[in-house]
Amino acid sequence: MFTIRLISFINRSFFKTAYTVPRIFLLPLIFIVLTLCSTNGYGQMVKDGEDESRLYAQTKQINQFFRRFNGEEDEKGERYYPNNKQYRNVKLRKKYLSILFDENNGGISKDLQVQFAKDVLEKNLFLNFHGGNWFAEVHTIFTMNGKDQPVTLFMELEKHHQGTRWIISKVYADMFEPYFKRDTTKIGQFLHPLSHELAFMNLRKAFNNPDSANHYINKRFRPDHSTLFLYEVKRGNLRFKTVEDMKFHFFQAAGWYFELSLFNRPGYNTGWLISNLVKINTDKDKEILRKHLYYEK
Amino acid sequence: MLNSKFLYTVIASLFITSAVFAQSGADISPKRKQAIDSLALEKVRDLSKYISIIGDKRTPFSEATRVMDRAEELFAPDSEMGVSSINKKEVSYYKVRKYFERLMALNYDRVSIEWYNIFYISDLERQPDGRYVGVVTIYQRFEGTSDDGLKYKDTTKKDITIYVERKKTQIAGRTVEFWDVLLGDIKVTETSA
Incomplete structure (x- = not known):
């Protein structure tokens, strides 16, 4: 037989x-x-x-994650269109939602997964490629004066002319951080309040020591790594080497945040899967999380 | 006689193709998307076939060079292959021609390249210049064996960019529109799935 x-x-x-x-x-x-x-x-x-x-089970593309999340394709990846009975079918979505999590991640409890799926189905939450509120975190390596330097690029989709494009919305690089460190609890260096009467002649002394230059910048100053990044690239000092890793952050499902990572491993639970899930109760929670993701203090 | 029949067939097929595809409006209908998917898959299958021939140790050098020329014609200018493995996350970048040349020069006595009958085609998105872009994912199994018995095996996922563009041509004094597909950058990832 x-x-x-x-x-x-x-x-x-x-x-x-x-x-x-x-x-x-x-x-x-x-x-x-x-x-x-x-x-x-x-x-x-x-x-x-x-x-x-x-390989069929694997969530092969981000595009497939969107379609599975929304219930817009069959198990072989054939797309359903709005005129198809199965399109966004609740039962289909329920099945897909159960396979879209990283099963090895103990940090996402079963209860939380169930609560998330219930919310998504009851509130009819769908992911929209052009809906904003999601972005990529791309871990790259650049070389600076011949030395490898990790640079994190945060990327978003932007409308441009006849279509859309990915743009760099923020940059974070460890190599820039030491230049902005300052201790505001100490008195530190300062320009006294009557410096103006002397045509700020004490600036000469202030900039004598480059290390203390940031003592003279206002307290609210927030360093912008994107500016430095662009400056160094344009000067030819910073050269792209490779992409090492990437993940995606989603705030599209109201009341929730989830992270999407790529799992390249044996078994059926592979490809692009939810690697972190957080219930967001208030706008303040959301803002704190966003700042954390962007390395903002 | 044969030539005129052939020409007639080409003209007729182009006209039929354009009749299916040429519609106004920026959005691509599901029916048109399916037709474009078929065209894209045809190009991807051609590429797969060419890769198998180039990698085959029994292919004479002159034939491999000819096939590399054909394969290159499938791609948009400046297309690259980005290759990463399980142990080395860093992506190595090669021009398409260079990638084929490296494949041909692999130091094995026997090479077997097989393809999984699985593909995944993304939606098409419009880019700023008006062309559409999509990604087709396919899987390849490679096995290289040396005469001394050393064996190397891997399965790679190939995410292939496709560019879709509406073009115009003149046939018998009539302007006919059709959709053309070109391959672009390819990300090759070693997979342990």
Whole structure:
């Protein structure tokens, strides 16, 4: 007997159904399979059902995460359009939502996952590619004077002319940080309040020591790494080397924040998955979280 | 006679293609999207076939060079391959031609390149210049064996950029619009899935 295995990945448990084919049909079946393989134009095909089902299960693109979250495609990745009965079907969404979490992450409790899915379905929360309130955090390596330096780029989609583009909205680099450190609890260096009467002649002394230059900047000053980054790139001092890693932050589902990371590992729970989930109760919570993500103090 | 028949077929197919595709409006209808997906997949399959031929140790050098030329024609100018592995997150960047040349020069006595019958096609998004862009994901299994028995195996995910553009051509004095697909940058990731 010849056995064909149909493997479906939905429902977490990945059920497998075995069908048996009598030997009499074996030759015609082999002929059909061979014909299909020879006409697909790919060249030699991998015939490994187990591997294949894992790859189907994988959330292969961010685009697929959006579609699965919204219930806009079938289990093989074929898109559903609004005129299709299954489009955004609640049962389908419920199944997809259960496989979109990193199962190895003990930080996201089962209760929280259930609460999130319930909220998403009851409040009809959908993700919209052009809806804003989501951004990428891209970990890159640049070289500065021949030395590798990590630079984090925060990126957003922006409308531009006939379409959209990704733009750098913020930059963070450890290498810039020491230049802005200052201790405001100490009196430190200062320009006395009557300096103006002397045409600020004491500025000469103030800038004698470059290390204390930031003592003379106002307390509310917030350093902007993007400006320094652009300046160094334009000067030719900072050169791009590679992208090391990236993740995405979503504030689109009202009352929730989640992080999306790529999991490249064996098994079925792979690809782009939710790696962090936080319930947001107030706008203040949201603001604190945003500042934390952007490395703002 | 044969030539005129061939020309007629080409003209007819182009006209039919344009009749399906050429519509006004910026948005791409589901029907048109499906037609574009088929065209994109055809190009991706051509690329897969070419990669298998280039990587095959039995392919003569002259034939491999000819196939590399054909493969390059599938791509938009300046396209690159970005390659990363499980152990090395850092992405190495190669021009498409260089990538093919490296594949041809791999130091194995036997090479087997197979493709999974899985693909994923993203939605199409419009970029600032009016062209549409999408990503097709496919998976490749590679096996290289040396005569001394050393074996290297990997499965790689290939995320392939596709550029979709509406073009115009003149056929028998009539302007006909059609949609053209070109491949762009490809991210190659070694996968442990």
